[in-house]
Amino acid sequence: MARQAPDRYVAPTVQRLRLRYAKRGRLRFSSHRDFQRALERALRRAEVPMAYSAGFHPHPKVSYANSAPTGVASEAEYVELGVSATCDPEAVRAALDAALPEGLDVLDVVEARTPDFVNRLEASVWRVELPGVPHDRAVAAVTALLAADEVIVERLMKNGLRTFDARGAVLAAQCAAPSDPDTDCAILTLVVRHGTPSVRPDDVLSALRRVADLVPPKPPRVTRLAQGPLDEAGTSVVDPLAPDRAG
Amino acid sequence: MTSPAPTDASASRSTGQSVFDALEQLLPLVSKPIQYVGGEVNSVIKDWDDATVRWALMYPDAYEVGAPNQGVQILYEVINERPDALAERTYAVWPDLEVLMREHGVPQFTVDAHRAVGDFDVFGLSFSTELGYTNMLTALDLAGIPLLAVERGEDDPIVIAGGHAAFNPEPIADFVDAAVLGDGEEAVLLVTDIVRDWKAAGRPGGRVGLLLELAMTGSIYVPRFYDVAYLADGRIQKVAPNRPDVPWRVRKHTLMNLDEWPYPKKPLVPLAETVHERMSVEIFRGCTRGCRFCQAGMITRPVRERSITGIAEMVDNGLRRTGYEEVGLLSLSSADHSEIADIARNLADRYEDSQTSLSLPSTRVDAFNVDLANELSRNGRRSGLTFAPEGGSERMRRVINKLVSEEDLIRTVTTAYAAGWRQVKLYFMCGLPTETDEDVLQIATLAREVIKAGRQVTGRNDIRCTVSIGGFVPKPHTPFQWAAQLDHESTDARLYALRDAIRADRQYGKAIGLRYHDGRPGIIEGLLSRGDRRVGAVILQSWRDGSRFDGWSEHFSFDRWMAAAQTALSGESVDVDWYTIRERQQAEVLPWDHLDSGLDSEWLWEDWQDALAEVAVDDCRWTPCFDCGVCDQMETEIQIGPTGVVSLPMPTVPSAGAVLATP
Numbered sequence: 001m002a003r004q005a006p007d008r009y010v011a012p013t014v015q016r017l018r019l020r021y022a023k024r025g026r027l028r029f030s031s032h033r034d035f036q037r038a039l040e041r042a043l044r045r046a047e048v049p050m051a052y053s054a055g056f057h058p059h060p061k062v063s064y065a066n067s068a069p070t071g072v073a074s075e076a077e078y079v080e081l082g083v084s085a086t087c088d089p090e091a092v093r094a095a096l097d098a099a100l101p102e103g104l105d106v107l108d109v110v111e112a113r114t115p116d117f118v119n120r121l122e123a124s125v126w127r128v129e130l131p132g133v134p135h136d137r138a139v140a141a142v143t144a145l146l147a148a149d150e151v152i153v154e155r156l157m158k159n160g161l162r163t164f165d166a167r168g169a170v171l172a173a174q175c176a177a178p179s180d181p182d183t184d185c186a187i188l189t190l191v192v193r194h195g196t197p198s199v200r201p202d203d204v205l206s207a208l209r210r211v212a213d214l215v216p217p218k219p220p221r222v223t224r225l226a227q228g229p230l231d232e233a234g235t236s237v238v239d240p241l242a243p244d245r246a247g
Numbered sequence: 248m249t250s251p252a253p254t255d256a257s258a259s260r261s262t263g264q265s266v267f268d269a270l271e272q273l274l275p276l277v278s279k280p281i282q283y284v285g286g287e288v289n290s291v292i293k294d295w296d297d298a299t300v301r302w303a304l305m306y307p308d309a310y311e312v313g314a315p316n317q318g319v320q321i322l323y324e325v326i327n328e329r330p331d332a333l334a335e336r337t338y339a340v341w342p343d344l345e346v347l348m349r350e351h352g353v354p355q356f357t358v359d360a361h362r363a364v365g366d367f368d369v370f371g372l373s374f375s376t377e378l379g380y381t382n383m384l385t386a387l388d389l390a391g392i393p394l395l396a397v398e399r400g401e402d403d404p405i406v407i408a409g410g411h412a413a414f415n416p417e418p419i420a421d422f423v424d425a426a427v428l429g430d431g432e433e434a435v436l437l438v439t440d441i442v443r444d445w446k447a448a449g450r451p452g453g454r455v456g457l458l459l460e461l462a463m464t465g466s467i468y469v470p471r472f473y474d475v476a477y478l479a480d481g482r483i484q485k486v487a488p489n490r491p492d493v494p495w496r497v498r499k500h501t502l503m504n505l506d507e508w509p510y511p512k513k514p515l516v517p518l519a520e521t522v523h524e525r526m527s528v529e530i531f532r533g534c535t536r537g538c539r540f541c542q543a544g545m546i547t548r549p550v551r552e553r554s555i556t557g558i559a560e561m562v563d564n565g566l567r568r569t570g571y572e573e574v575g576l577l578s579l580s581s582a583d584h585s586e587i588a589d590i591a592r593n594l595a596d597r598y599e600d601s602q603t604s605l606s607l608p609s610t611r612v613d614a615f616n617v618d619l620a621n622e623l624s625r626n627g628r629r630s631g632l633t634f635a636p637e638g639g640s641e642r643m644r645r646v647i648n649k650l651v652s653e654e655d656l657i658r659t660v661t662t663a664y665a666a667g668w669r670q671v672k673l674y675f676m677c678g679l680p681t682e683t684d685e686d687v688l689q690i691a692t693l694a695r696e697v698i699k700a701g702r703q704v705t706g707r708n709d710i711r712c713t714v715s716i717g718g719f720v721p722k723p724h725t726p727f728q729w730a731a732q733l734d735h736e737s738t739d740a741r742l743y744a745l746r747d748a749i750r751a752d753r754q755y756g757k758a759i760g761l762r763y764h765d766g767r768p769g770i771i772e773g774l775l776s777r778g779d780r781r782v783g784a785v786i787l788q789s790w791r792d793g794s795r796f797d798g799w800s801e802h803f804s805f806d807r808w809m810a811a812a813q814t815a816l817s818g819e820s821v822d823v824d825w826y827t828i829r830e831r832q833q834a835e836v837l838p839w840d841h842l843d844s845g846l847d848s849e850w851l852w853e854d855w856q857d858a859l860a861e862v863a864v865d866d867c868r869w870t871p872c873f874d875c876g877v878c879d880q881m882e883t884e885i886q887i888g889p890t891g892v893v894s895l896p897m898p899t900v901p902s903a904g905a906v907l908a909t910p
Contacts, residue, residue, distance in 0.1 A: 041570030
C-alpha cells in the first residue's frame with residue numbers, strides 16, 4: 001500500500017524564458033544553491049506562472065547554466081524558466097528583478113526560440129582586480145603566462161586534488177592600464193574557454209603564481225563580465241541570447 | 248585567542264559607520280561567507296542619525312540557527328516600526344572568522360548595515376538555551392565591550408538578556424546589565440521609551456541612572472542592584488535589593504491579545520541555508536498541559552490563542568511576502584488549539600492546488616493528531632510523524648504528567664501507519680526523577696509493540712520506528728526545579744542498556760532506530776540552568792579556555808568545562824555535583840526565587856510532591872483552575888476560542904501569474 005504520487009493536473013510548459021542576471025556587491029558571496037533558493041522564492045513572490053514537474057515533490061521548471069563560483073561577482077549568469085502561461089518577457093524581468101534581493105539583478109529576459117542554449121556558452125570573459133599588485137608586475141606575469149604552452153596547476157575538487165593545465169583554456173589575457181595610477185590595483189581581463197575540468201579565474205591566478213611568482217597580498221575581486229559563443233577571432237564572446245532575439 | 252580585539256580598523260571609524268570594507272577582505276577566507284552579508288528579503292536598514300534608540304539584537308548562535316528565530320524576527324520588526332528607533336541583527340561568528348576579525352581589528356558587526364555592535368545604545372540577546380552564554384562573551388569581546396557589566400563606560404551599550412534562559416540569568420548576572428523575563432514585544436518598546444526619555448533629559452545619573460529607571464519598572468531585572476548572601480554550606484541565604492527604590496521581586500511580561508500582534512508581518516528570507524527552511528506562524532503562546540519537565544510550558548502561561556482568522560491572514564500575508572513553500576503552525580502543542588481542526592481543514596482547502604505545504608510540529612500522542620497530519624498532507628508525501636511520550640513506562644508518564652497510556656500510544660501509531668505514514672519517531676527522556684533502569688528499558692518494549700502492531704495493520708515489513716532519547720535537565724520555574732539531575736555515568740549506562748535491548752531483538756530490532764546523546768553535555772547545561780552567580784566565574788574561565796558554540800557537539804568540550812569549574816569554584820564550598828545531582832529542599836532559597844514567573848512556589852512544590860506520588864493533574868484549558876498562580880498574580884487570563892468562525896471567507900489564492908501572463 002505504498003502511496004502513489006498524487007495524480008493531479010500538472011500545468012504543461014507553454015513557453016520557455018531565458019534570462020540573464022547579475023550577482024553583485026555583497027551578494028557575490030551567495031553560492032549556487034543560495035541563488036537557487038532565492039530564485040524559486042522570488043518566482044513565487046512575483047507570481048510567475050511556473051510549470052512544475054510531476055510527482056510527490058513537484059519542482060518549478062528551472063534550468064541553471066554554468067554558475068559562477070561563490071565569492072565571484074557576475075554580470076552574465078543564465079537561467080531558463082518553463083512557464084505554464086505565455087508571458088511578456090519584459091514584465092517577467094521587471095517583476096522578478098523587483099522580487100529578488102538587491103544584488104541579484106535580472107538584466108534581460110527573452111523567449112527561448114532555439115535549442116542547445118547551454119552549448120552556446122563556450123567561454124567566459126572575467127575581470128580580475130588585484131588590489132595591492134602593481135600594474136607592471138601583473139603585465140610581466142601575464143606575458144609569462146601567455147608565453148608558456150602549458151601551466152600545470154592543482155585544485156581541490158569534490159573527488160580530491162586534481163592536476164590539470166590552466167594555460168590551454170586561456171584564449172586571451174590582458175592587463176588594462178590602471179584608472180588611478182597612485183593605487184596599486186592591477187586589473188586583468190581574461191577570456192577562458194569552458195571545458196572539463198573547467199578552468200576558473202582562481203586557476204589562472206594559480207598559473208600566474210607558478211610562472212611569475214605573483215602572489216596577491218589581498219583577496220582578488222573577480223567578476224564574470226560575459227559568457228557566450230566565441231567570436232570569429234576566438235578571443236572574445238558574443239551575446240548568447242542573440243539567436244533567440246533574432247528568431 | 249581571547250585577547251581583546253585590536254582596534255586598528257575601528258580607530259578612524261565614526262559611530263554607526265559600516266565596517267563592511269574591512270570585513271569584505273576576510274570573507275573570501277572563511278566558510279559560508281553568505282551568512283555574514285545580510286541583504287535578506289524583508290530586512291531593513293534605517294538611517295543611523297534618524298533614530299534616537301538603536302538596538303543590536305543577537306541570537307547567540309550561528310546564523311543558520313539564529314536567523315530563523317521567531318523571537319528575534321519579531322523584536323526586529325516591532326522596533327523598526329518605530330520612527331524613533333532602529334534595530335539590526337548580529338549572530339555568533341564561527342571560529343574561522345573570529346580569528347581573522349581579531350587579527351584585522353574587525354569588531355562584532357550587525358549583518359544589516361554592518362555596524363559595530365559597540366556603537367549601539369542597547370545590545371539585546373535572546374537566549375533560548377544556556378549553551379549560548381559563551382557565544383555572548385565572544386560577541387562582547389569582539390565588540391570591544393567590557394565583559395563585566397560594572398566595568399562598562401557611559402558609551403558602551405546596555406546589555407540586556409531575554410529568552411527562556413533569562414528566567415534564571417544569575418549565572419550571567421556579572422555580564423549583563425539587565426534581563427527581561429517573558430514576552431519581548433511590549434518589553435522592548437518599554438525599554439526604548441525609557442532610553443529615549445533618558446537621552447532627551449540629558450542622561451540623568453549616567454549609565455547607573457538609566458539602569459535604575461529600568462529597574463524601577465518592576466519588570467526589568469538589573470542584577471547589580473541585588474546582593475546575594477550565602478550560608479556556610481554554600482546555599483543562598485538571601486537575595487535582596489541594595490537600593491531602596493528597587494523592588495524585591497521582578498515580574499515577567501505577558502502579552503495579551505495575540506491577534507493585535509501579528510508579527511513577524513514581514514518574515515525574513517535568508518539567502519544562506521538555515522535549519523528551518525520554512526515560514527512559521529505562531530498559533531498560540533503558552534501551554535497548560537502541565538508537563539512537569541517542561542520549562543517552556545510553565546513560564547509561558549497562560550495560554551493565549553491567535554484566532555482562526557488571524558492565523559489565516561498571517562499565513563496568507565507571510566507566503567506572499569516570503570515566497571516560502573512551507574508553513575509551520577507553531578506553538579508548544581499545536582494540536583491543542585481550540586479550533587485546530589477548522590484551521591487545518593481551511594488551510595488545506597485553500598492551498599490544495601498550490602505548491603504550498605503545511606506542517607504541524609506537534610508531538611501530541613493521540614489519533615486526533617494523526618487526523619490533522621493527514622489533513623495537512625493531503626497531497627504530500629507521508630514520510631515521518633513524530634510523537635513525544637517522553638517517559639518509557641506508564642508510571643514514568645504519571646510522574647512527568649504526560650498522560651498517555653500504552654494502549655493509546657499503540658493505537659495512535661498504528662493509525663498513523665494505516666494512513667500511509669511509513670516512519671514514526673518517538674521522543675523520550677532519560678534521567679527523569681524517580682526513574683529506574685526498568686522504566687528506560689520499557690522504551691524497547693514499547694517500540695517493539697509499535698512495530699508489531701504496525702506490521703499487522705499494514706501487512707508490510709518496511710515500516711520503521713525511530714526512538715530519539717535525550718538526557719533530562721531540571722529547569723528553574725518547574726516542579727522539577729528541586730530534583731536531583733541524574734549523573735552522566737548513570738544516564739549513559741541506561742542508554743547503553745536500552746541500545747543493547749533493542750539490538751538484541753532479532754524479530755523487530757532492525758526496524759527500530761535509536762538516536763541518543765551522551766549524558767555529559769546535559770550536566771553542563773544543568774550547571775548553567777540552575778546555577779547562581781558563582782557559576783559566572785566558571786563560564787568566564789571556560790570561555791577563556793576556548794569554549795564556544797557549546798550547543799554543537801563538534802565544538803563542545805566536557806573536559807574543558809569541568810576543568811574550568813574546578814579552577815573557578817576552587818575557593819567555594821560548592822562544585823558541579825552540588826549544582827546538578829543534588830536534590831533541593833523546600834526551604835532552600837533558589838537563585839531565581841526573586842524572579843516572578845507567576846507560578847506560585849507553593850503550587851510548584853505541591854506539584855513536585857504529586858509527581859513523587861505519581862499523581863497527575865489535568866489541563867486547565869479544559870478543566871477547572873488548579874491555582875498555579877499565573878492568572879491571579881499576573882492579572883492575565885486564558886484566551887482561547889471558539890470564535891464561532893468555522894469556515895473562513897478567505898479569498899481564494901489568485902491564479903498564479905494572472906498579472907504577468909499575456910492574454
